[in-house]
Amino acid sequence: MRSDQVFALIDCNSFYASCERVFRPDLAKTPIVVLSNNDGCVIARSYDAKPFVKMGAPYFQCRDTLQRHGIVAFSSNYALYGDMSERVMSLIESMVPAAEVYSIDECFADLTGVQGSLTEFGRQVRAKVLKCTGIPVGVGIAPTKTLAKLANHTAKRLQAQTGGVVDICDPFKRDWVLRNTEVKEVWGIGRRMTAHLETMGIRTAMDLAKTDPWTLRQKFSVVVEKTARELAGTPCLELEEAAPPKQEICCSRMFGKRLTELAPIKQAVASYAGRAAEKLRAQGSVCKRMRVSIRTGMFNPDEAKYAKGVLVELPYPTNDTLLLTRAATEAVEQVYRPGYRYSKAEVLLMDLRQPGEFTDDLFAVTQPVACDRLMSVLDAINEKYGRGTMRSASVPRAPDWGMRREMMSRSYTTRIDQLWRVG
Incomplete structure (x- = not known):
């Protein structure tokens, strides 16, 4: 039995777009974008749509570009995405010893003590989620949460070679990933921090991992120090199985x-x-x-x-x-x-x-x-x-001030009158 601490990050690929494709198999090879409230701007893109439209691009500006490249736009359907997320996370939680739902499309898992090949275990998780929900996921496995995030990024970046699963518990593989990942791709390192780090000659994840942690703490913050320690293989972030209540x-x-x-x-x-x-x-x-x-x-x-x-x-x-x-x-x-x-x-x-x-x-x-x-x-x-069935009398059922969502798909999983029809 494996005793060293091991984390996995399981991340849904292009989650909003993948949710739309589950119930539209005819769009399996069609680029997709999802728009923000009131069909304002692009907030999600399928992998094949990314070369043609930038994240955050206003819809009225890129509409012609989308049509020219055959990209299908959807209004945001948060009821569908939320329900599909619950299905994916429940499935993952049933397969791993412990899990932390990090966001609507990401989940950390504690794989400490899991026997056998972790890569094969990651493939089993990936296959089961795809079979039961239709959502493709990437799996990154490593000794720390930050490294697991990096492994997941590599799994998606090199999906053809990795099959969507990367295990970097082995030091040789870990060093290869660190050397071949820009520092801006490290979890928690934003655009401004990247600029500061590059002035210090820190351009790759490996550079950051080898930098003295105390120097980073004094110059920046304890967060950057912990990030460097995690990249070097020292766990500083524990799994939070129960999310603390929000303060606002x-x-x-x-x-x-x-x-x-x-x-x-x-x-x-x-x-x-x-x-x-x-x-x-x-x-x-x-x-x-x-x-x-x-x-x-x-x-x-x-x-x-x-x-x-x-x-x-x-x-x-x-x-x-x-x-x-x-x-x-x-x-x-x-x-x-x-x-x-x-x-x-x-x-x-x-x-x-x-x-x-x-x-x-x-x-x-x-x-x-x-x-x-x-x-x-x-x-x-x-x-x-369904939400809104019982509500305050001051809230109308279909207000004319409601969000514009002219291209919204049906709520296939949350409304009985909008169930998926086959045939």
């Missing part, structure tokens, strides 16, 4: 069109407050403070600009959708000014804690037990029948 929860959206009247803005803010409350209850937290803000578009020189927010103190720590919605819509009345064309609103829940962590006096008001039961019923109904 934000729900922010661009409107599908400019809004000038107060009523539809209040509807939108009520919708965002309800969604934020769902996230709050999902992590078992309550909040005591909330910030509500609205703003106009900031880039059109022909439009008057305005942005303002207000801080709201809640009467008691709460996760009650109705209370949060009422407080948020009342706050909109304080910041709204007529004569502007508003493009966005934001609800930010702050001062989050677990129930019982707030220290109040004996006579302080607390959330009623009946409210807790009501929220449990609300969440159970929405989980069973």
Whole structure:
């Protein structure tokens, strides 16, 4: 049995585009891009679309380019992507000793103690995920999380040679990867840090691994020091099996069109407050403070600009959708000014804690037990029948201010009326 610590990073390839392809096999060899809210800009690209369009390119600017190269554009379908992510992560968690879901398309796994060839084990994980979900993944295996991330990058970069799985636990293979990887590709090394490191002659991952960690700590930060130590094979980052509760929860959206009247803005803010409350209850937290803000578009020189927010103190720590919605819509009345064309609103829940962590006096008001039961019923109904089935009366079913998603695929896995049809 292997005793040395071993990590794997399992990363979905072009995740959003892969989700779209699962239910559109006719697009298996067609380049795909996925657009941001309101079909604004490109936020995801399949591998074969990357040579023709840059990440973040505005859709209205690259539309002709996409058509010229036969690239199919999809509006973002977060319900589909979220559900497919849960399926992939659940499958991975069933196959490994321990796992940490790092993002919607990435998962760290602890392979310490796994017997036999780790490369073969990685191929088994990859094959099972592809068979059961249709999502291709890459697997990087190494003694530290940073090296596992680097191995995963190599697995995808050299997929034809690696088959999507790279194990660099062997020092010879590890050194080859470090020498052949630019420092900008190292996890946690951003564009600015890359420029600073290059002035010191650090141009590859190997250069960074060989740099004195204490020098990096004094010149930059403890984060860069840990990165260098991890590249050298010393584990500094542990697996976090349970993600800590978020300290803030934000729900922010661009409107599908400019809004000038107060009523539809209040509807939108009520919708965002309800969604934020769902996230709050999902992590078992309550909040005591909330910030509500609205703003106009900031880039059109022909439009008057305005942005303002207000801080709201809640009467008691709460996760009650109705209370949060009422407080948020009342706050909109304080910041709204007529004569502007508003493009966005934001609800930010702050001062989050677990129930019982707030220290109040004996006579302080607390959330009623009946409210807790009501929220449990609300969440159970929405989980069973779909988000928004039960909601605040101030939120319409199909608002005209909703996001523009003219090219959105069906919610194949979360709505019974949109199930995949074959034949």
